[in-house]
Amino acid sequence: MGWKQRLGLTMLLGCTALIPAVSVNAATTYSRSKAKTVATKPYYAKAKKGSTYKLSGKAKKTKLKANHALKNYMSTTWMRSKTMTLTHKGKKTTYYYVKNAKNGATGWVASSYLKAGKNFQGTTAKKSSGRYQRAKAGKLYQFTASNTYVKFASGQNLSATAVYTRTKTRNVYKKGIKYQYDYVTSGQTHGWVWHNYLKTAKKIVAKPTTVAKVDGHTTENATVDGVTYYSTSGNVLDPYSASDFKTVDVDSQYQMGTIDYAKTALYVNNNSFEKTPDTLGVLRHTDDSYSNYSLKTAMYLPIDFKNTATNGFTRKSVLGDPQSATFSKDDQYLYVMYVDSTETTGANQTGWVIRYDWNKLTALGASNSGTMDMIRRATNRDYYGKGTKKQKALDKKVLACIKVGPKFKSGHAQSLALNPKTNELWFVKAYKEKAEATVQRLNATTLTPDASVNFTLKSTVCMGSTLAFDNDGNAYFWTETRSPWKTAPVDSLKFYKGTLSTSEVHFKLIMQGLTHSPGAVVQSSSFNPNNGRFYMVSDESIFSVPVDKIGDLTTADVSATNFDGKREFEGLIFKHTSDTGYVLANKGPELMEMMK
DSSP: OOHHHHHHHHHHHHHHTTSOOOOHHHHOOBEEOOOEEEEEEEEEESSSOOEEEEEEEETTEEEEEEEEEGGGGTTSOEEEEEEEEEEETTEEEEEEEEEETTTOOEEEEEGGGEEESOOSEEOOOEEOOOEEEESSSOEEEEEESOTTSOEEEEEEEOOSSOOEEEEEEEEEEETTEEEEEEEEEETTEEEEEEGGGEEEOOOOOOOGGGSOOOOOBOEEEEEETTEEEEEEEEEOBOOOOGGGOEEEOOOGGGSBOOOOOOOOHHHHHTTTOOOSOOEEOEEEEOSSGGGOOEEEEEEEOOSOOOOOTTTOOOSTTTTSOEEEEEEOTTSSEEEEEEEOTTSOSSTTOEEEEEEEEHHHHHHHTTTSTTOTTHHHHHHHHHHHTOOOHHHHHHHHHHHTTEEEOOOEEOTTOOOOEEETTTTEEEEEEEOSSSSEEEEEEEOTTTOSEEEEEEEESBTTBOOOSOOEEOTTOOEEEEEEOSSOOSSSOTTOEEEEEEEESSSBEEEEEOSEEESSOSBSSOOEEEEETTTTEEEEEETTEEEEEEGGGTTSOOGGGOEEEEEOSOOEEEEEEEOSSSSOEEEEEETTTEEEEEEO
16 A cells, blocks of 8 residues: 555544534433333423433333424423333433323423423313403414414404403413413404403493383272272383394294184084084194194083173174183183174273183083083073073073173273182283283172273383283283384294283293294183193184293294184183183184193
C-alpha cells in the first residue's frame, strides 16, 4: 500500500469518528419489573420536555424507543392504567403506561413528567338560565369533540355592551383545575365563556300593565226573586300567547258537516208512539275500544204536556226541543232542560227543567221493549183529557214520576251539568252576545236558578256554550275555531279548564287542541266519571280524550265515532254509579244508550 493509500484510509477513519452516536434509548438497555395494572387515573404533561416510549426486548435487556413527544399533547389528558419500574445503573425510575384521551396514542412515560388531573376534559352540559354582561375582557368559544377531549375553537371577544342569555352550563378541566363555562347567546352571537368573565346583568323591571292580573274572586251583589247575583272584576282567563298553541292531528273524515235533520222511520210509522227501541248505525270510528259502540233507545221522552198554573204551557208538542240533561249523583233522577223553540235563540230565551224519576219509570216498564210508548201516551192522554180507567191509572203513576219546573230566562240551555264534588247543577245562560258571560246554578228542588255569576274571560274570548265537570270539580268547555291563528286553523278545537263557583271563576286555555272538531255544530260536553274521559259532541259525531292527558295528547288518545241517521245530538250524559252513557237525541226526543 502506497503512502497516498494509507493517507486516504486514515482520513476515512477520521471522518467516521465524527458521525453522531445512536440515541441512548436505543443503545441503552434497562431491566424492568413486571407491569402492574392499576385503577385508571387521568394525568397531564407538566412541561414540553419528555416523550412516551415503546418497550422491546426481554425484562433484563429492555430497550426504549420514543414514539410520542409530550410537547404535542399539552392540551390533552393521558389516562394511566399500568405502572412499571425501569432500572439503569442501579437507578430506579417509575414509568406509567398511558393512553391519550384525544387520539388514543399509547406508550410508557416517566412518572416525573406527568401530574395527576384532567386536562381539557369536560362534563355534560346542563340546562341553566340567567342574564349576564361582560365583567372583564374574555372570549367566547365553540367547543368541539366530546367530554374526553374538549377543543376550544373560533374564539370571539366578548362585547362590552351586550347582554348575554345563559341556557347551559358545564365544567372544563385545565391542568387538574375545574372551570365553569356558560353557554350564552346574544342575537346571532353564541358560544361558551368562562363564568368569571361574566357578571349578572341588571334586571329589567316589567311595567305593571304588561301582564294582566287574573283574580276571579266574586263579589256578592244582591238577591232578587230567590236568585243571588255575583260578579267578578277584570278578566278571569289566564294570559297566553297564540304562538305557543299547538294541535294534535285528527283525521278530517271524522269531522261531520251540517246535518239535514229528519225524523226516524220508526217515529213516523208509529205517529211518535214507538213501543220498541230504535237504533242508530255507526258510519265510522277510530280503531280503539272507546269509540266502538252503537246507539239504542233506552227511553222515549214526552212531546206533549198539559198546561198548568206552574208551567204556563200554551201549545201542543211543547217538549219537542230538549237541549241538555244530566243525572243526579245517585242516578235516581234525570234532569232535562228545555227551551221554547218559538223564541229567538239567545240569553233571553225562555226555558224550564223537568226532573224525571229514572228508577221509577224504568220499574214501570218505560225502558222495556213493547211498552216504551208509556211516557208519551200518558202525557198525550193527559193533554187531551182522554183515556180509559185502566189507562188513567197507569198514566197517573207515570205522571207522578215527572216534575215540571216553572219557566224562566234560561238562555239556550245546552249545558246543564252536575259538579260531582259539590253536588251542584250548573248551566251557561249567556255566552256569545257579548264578552260578559252568565252562568247559573240550578236548585235541584225548585228547578229554578238560585245563583247567577257574571264574568268576562277576555274581551276577545267568549264563554263556550257547553259545560262539564270532572270528579275533582274542575270545569271544562270546548270551542270551535272561527277566527284562525297560525297555530289554530279554522274548525280546530280548543279546550278550556278552570274553576266555576259562586266564590270564584277562573279558566285557562289548554295550549294544545285538536286539528278538527267533531262537527259543524257545537252541541255538548260531558265527562265519564267511570273511565276518566272528556267527551265533545256535535250532531252525529262524538270525540273523547283522557281528561288527565289534555295538554299532552297524541293522535292515538283521540277516539271518534260518527253515526248515520240524520239525528240531532243535543247532549251526552253518563251515570255516576255505572259505566253507562246516553245520547240525548231529538226528532223525536229520546235517550239512546251507548251499546258496547
